[in-house]
Amino acid sequence: MLRESAAQEEIPTVTLHSKKDSLQKIEYLSYFSSYTKIVRMFGWILRFLNNARKTTKKITDENLSTEELKNAEIRLLSVVQDEELTSDYIQTLKLNIFKDDDGLLKVKTKVTEREDTEDFKRPIVLPGKHQLVHLLIREKHLNKLHAGLHIMMSCLHENFWIISGRKTIRKVINQCLQCKRHSSKAVETAPIGLPLDRFVLIKLLTMFVNQKVGV
Ligand SMILES: [Zn+2]
Numbered sequence: 001m002l003r004e005s006a007a008q009e010e011i012p013t014v015t016l017h018s019k020k021d022s023l024q025k026i027e028y029l030s031y032f033s034s035y036t037k038i039v040r041m042f043g044w045i046l047r048f049l050n051n052a053r054k055t056t057k058k059i060t061d062e063n064l065s066t067e068e069l070k071n072a073e074i075r076l077l078s079v080v081q082d083e084e085l086t087s088d089y090i091q092t093l094k095l096n097i098f099k100d101d102d103g104l105l106k107v108k109t110k111v112t113e114r115e116d117t118e119d120f121k122r123p124i125v126l127p128g129k130h131q132l133v134h135l136l137i138r139e140k141h142l143n144k145l146h147a148g149l150h151i152m153m154s155c156l157h158e159n160f161w162i163i164s165g166r167k168t169i170r171k172v173i174n175q176c177l178q179c180k181r182h183s184s185k186a187v188e189t190a191p192i193g194l195p196l197d198r199f200v201l202i203k204l205l206t207m208f209v210n211q212k213v214g215v
Pocket residue numbers: 141146147173176177178179180
């Protein structure tokens with residue numbers, strides 16, 4: 001989950017609807033290349049909606065609070081789940097999925113009885129194909145200094161259960177230009193034979209030296 005402190009930033013211009021659950025279809029994802037930026041943008045939208053209501057207390061802080069960011073992330077992931085995880089699709093997954101108090105779909109893992117963090121025991125289910133999930137993996141990959149598949153799977157599993165996770169994480173890592181650059185091999189060329197004139201010259205020189213030294 002997002003734990004970074006909020007930085008001062010401009011409120012993005014996004015067309016809003018007044019209905020409570022109208023934040024469907026995250027079409028504006030393509031405007032941002034970072035998961036954190038999208039969560040923050042969502043945080044500003046939620047604050048705007050909150051302040052637009054007459055009955056709620058207005059929030060006037062310069063920055064988004066940790067609670068606002070956490071709430072924004074939950075709402076955002078909830079929209080992602082609504083977009084991709086239909087009830088029919090969920091039934092095809094052989095997972096013990098339930099909805100938590102925040103309305104997020106989570107998985108009851110086999111380590112439920114073990115003493116561990118709640119997020120690890122009941123991670124948030126995410127569709128592997130969604131663009132936001134790719135951005136989340138990408139950001140984690142950068143934060144973990146371009147970690148490989150196994151480290152990435154372990155880190156992400158602390159909070160998330162990504163469907164087709166291994167395949168999705170590998171795909172995102174394979175798209176990382178820095179990783180590609182470091183793993184690429186130097187171009188090797190086949191040795192070229194000496195030109196005939198140089199070959200003859202070397203042979204004559206060898207014969208001359210051998211005659212001189214009497215070999
Ligand atoms: Zn990388």
